[in-house]
Amino acid sequence: MREPRPLTSYRLADLLADIVDHVRPAFGKGKVAGYIPELAKVNPRKFGIAVATLDGADVAAGDADEPFSLQSVTKLFALQLALNRGGDDIWTRVGKEPSGTAFNHLAILEAEQGTPRNPFVNAGALTVTDYLMGRSGDVAKLVLEYIRASAGGISGDIDEAVAASEIATAHQNRAIAHILKVHGTIDHAPDAVVNAYCRQCAITASVRDLARAALPLAMDGFSLHSGESILAQRMVRRVNAVMMTCGMYDSTGSFAYRVGLPAKSGVGGGIVAVAPGLGSIAVWSPELDRAGNSLVGTIALELFAQNTHWSVL
Amino acid sequence: MREPRPLTSYRLADLLADIVDHVRPAFGKGKVAGYIPELAKVNPRKFGIAVATLDGADVAAGDADEPFSLQSVTKLFALQLALNRGGDDIWTRVGKEPSGTAFNHLAILEAEQGTPRNPFVNAGALTVTDYLMGRSGDVAKLVLEYIRASAGGISGDIDEAVAASEIATAHQNRAIAHILKVHGTIDHAPDAVVNAYCRQCAITASVRDLARAALPLAMDGFSLHSGESILAQRMVRRVNAVMMTCGMYDSTGSFAYRVGLPAKSGVGGGIVAVAPGLGSIAVWSPELDRAGNSLVGTIALELFAQNTHWSVL
Amino acid sequence: MREPRPLTSYRLADLLADIVDHVRPAFGKGKVAGYIPELAKVNPRKFGIAVATLDGADVAAGDADEPFSLQSVTKLFALQLALNRGGDDIWTRVGKEPSGTAFNHLAILEAEQGTPRNPFVNAGALTVTDYLMGRSGDVAKLVLEYIRASAGGISGDIDEAVAASEIATAHQNRAIAHILKVHGTIDHAPDAVVNAYCRQCAITASVRDLARAALPLAMDGFSLHSGESILAQRMVRRVNAVMMTCGMYDSTGSFAYRVGLPAKSGVGGGIVAVAPGLGSIAVWSPELDRAGNSLVGTIALELFAQNTHWSVL
């Protein structure tokens, strides 16, 4: 029987190098996100993968040190900040259940009286951002600092050009924010919340940064870099549960089958996955599948899970 | 750090006995399912729990040998039969993604042209039943035999009184079946499919049977009782993924947090959970929470996961 | 300014003959209803038009004496029977407002707890049929007799072949009936209601019959044929209001613009329209537009309204 286990850095390095070779034929089958003009400029053939393990090592291959736009992956860290700030307080504003597919997101929000289904749909992420605005005027910087602290450093920053591009075209998110305001779900002005959220999404990091930043989620909240717990164990469980059931847009079920790890995806082409008790993995490749997840990145994670038996299912 | 591991039967027996004691105060806080008249007759204070482990042992406590109505838990075994019969064929008729909450199940089915979101919503389960009708006229018996073979025996049977009670009141399922027929999702007559499905739901088993029957899902498909694989490894992964993301009605996200195991629930008050590489657990307690899952059973599984560190998240 | 007025039979005969000539080029642009196999056999080039006026005359042209399948036009008469039977009682089960377009009919029914939006959507018509079943076991015959009495005779009957064809394929209506049963909107068994409704829809009549049968709706409920009121004046107003706002499927607004008369349409290609204080008009042509209304029939009514100034808008 398969038996998940920590791998030596040596074996991991070989595996990641193999994965870089194996995913190449899949380039060109997906599409770079086009709705944010600035994001569309990225080289679609980029691919990076990195793994952080419990012993503090990280192993990487491909374009693993090039910062890219984290986009929705930042929701993972904003949620942790919200849980750190107010514990279960955030759940009075946001649900914890999957939302089903995309055809009726506004309909669901309307039918459920402005309560977002979970913190990873945009309505929920805007609500988390609004919640964090009560703590700091500059949520993007707060999230960036949290990633930096979790990762023990970060090679990226806030990409102001991407932020400006998103702010200029964020009509869907503005619609959502106004619906949230109608129902009293958010406290701040809808435009301010959307602007803060767009800047948060424009944070960049490399897959190496990202794998390191997610490692505490594989270690019951303990951060190797700070030498202390940065998130309570039960909050870690909560975050992993939301990732497992809501993290991959409308492919959460398929991803659970193919990869079997809690994960969060972004339209920048990044995915970060957590193997509790084993390590964390980040991939980046800009071309997306129809659900909006990195097409090559998902294949890479699938290969990784098959070879490591790190899948939890 | 927590470290999931196989437990000795001795420690397990103590733990299950403790759980029986601890859950008692929660009796009376839920409601026995009322919409099937025959089911409403059950004693609401029943509680049983059983664990099957990789070494072939099973440990149990409470009303662990009393057969109860499996209801939707049977969907777990019908799905396995469908995968065994036609491999991925069933996915041309049924999706694999969570459905979101209950407010608009028919709306989703209508909007998605009669394709059920996953095999565990009723529309999907009816489709699986219809699919199995192509193999056998008596699907309930087929499912019963599969459970019996997986468990190496079963103390229950088909409860014809419950089946008749469900058949007489199954208007919601008949509505769904006719919608499925409009869209060509099912082959057989809607009434015949609903009747077969109601009989399937009326299968009874004890938690000891149930834990044993689910054990192959924790062992890559290998059955200790038959000494051979009863389900391909990748099909096991698929089943566990569907359980993890769709198994607990509209509390899938909450359950992932509280218990962290792939599981399937039924309105008869049964829940079966799988800990890949470790074992399988079944609980039964008839009172349901608002989402339709056993209230006491969920508490019991939560206690179990906390004490064993078997959670995958 | 335009001035609506009663027309002499002589002028009407000329007008109807002109209309028969003018509509010819539109043949072939619509589609005969295909979902009821038996209905699909009709000659698509049939066209008939008839007008009944307050003086008891009726004028007709084209295939005006050939019975055709009334289908949903029967809802107009079933509603009158329900109002005659129990006054406003029926409005405790059915609404009176338009339903919007077709994309989400089941969703609306589900969201509104099984209360049909109006008596002309199928859910509402099934509810009316169920209501009439409390009065007579054979609703189709009841409706046929009402049409016969209103028209002072009828050349058609119940077409049992069409009824059987509909009964065999009525999955959408069976789905609706079961939803109605779940919510307690109907009293009788869903299958019995659907069967009764299908037979009601299979009533045949000629446009001459139909125009005569609707004439009381233009005369405050007075029937020339029986010499007495067959429907209270305020009930007539109610029926005309439902026709005006809900009578033409999802083209009610367009029809109000093009024709400007309360009307009811059926997928058999018939439309009956009422000009209060002036007369009633029936047309028949089997080819339907995308909304399911007779394409040529609508053009004919538009020409009629333009030339007579009978539009109420």
Add this chain to the structure above:
Amino acid sequence: MREPRPLTSYRLADLLADIVDHVRPAFGKGKVAGYIPELAKVNPRKFGIAVATLDGADVAAGDADEPFSLQSVTKLFALQLALNRGGDDIWTRVGKEPSGTAFNHLAILEAEQGTPRNPFVNAGALTVTDYLMGRSGDVAKLVLEYIRASAGGISGDIDEAVAASEIATAHQNRAIAHILKVHGTIDHAPDAVVNAYCRQCAITASVRDLARAALPLAMDGFSLHSGESILAQRMVRRVNAVMMTCGMYDSTGSFAYRVGLPAKSGVGGGIVAVAPGLGSIAVWSPELDRAGNSLVGTIALELFAQNTHWSVL
């Protein structure tokens, strides 16, 4: 049989005075619109009614010369302007069919790809305002001038305090405008469109002004005041059809039964109705029924229609 006919001013004056007396007991049964703070300040016991007839006379009773906030009644005039500007061009952006009830307005807009169902739902009215912004930077003034020209003068103006109050709280409309922008339905910036729309809604007029301003809709587009046609006859028919099927929020069907005239309502408590070939009627009373229409105003129109036989149904 009832026979609609022009009434002498003398008889009309008596009738309106009677109506003022009869509606008094209904005061206190409705609620003044509360969501626009400035509007909530109005005296709820105000009531005015005015009728304009084809001979150029107008008769009024009650608070008939006091300007009130027209709100959605302005949609009636904005639509006329759009039709005057570009003919049927506006129908490429907005539909003409009723929208059903309120539970899922955003859902419908989302499902129909950002095409508003008709020009009288807010999404449609915002689209019309956007369309007029291509003609003039100050749409509110444009609409005010059109009302003034149609009425031959106006006693009201744009109420800047109400406009500011609406602009500050228009989150629902801002949500809608951003959805419209996502789908390309509107050309201008969503915030600018909402602001222009709020100012348009803040136009005030008396019922005497309003009845006069709507009179051309009863006269095939001819304006007594300017001595010429201000709207093509077929556009008048279109406007009346939209009023008849979509003019009274979610009570369009009930209103057609009770009053039987094309009409448009506003949350300021105003309703204007058109009796083609006979005259136009305006009422004002701030307390609203549950559908958002003036409760006392609807009763007044019902009494008026009963006594004059001006109903078209």
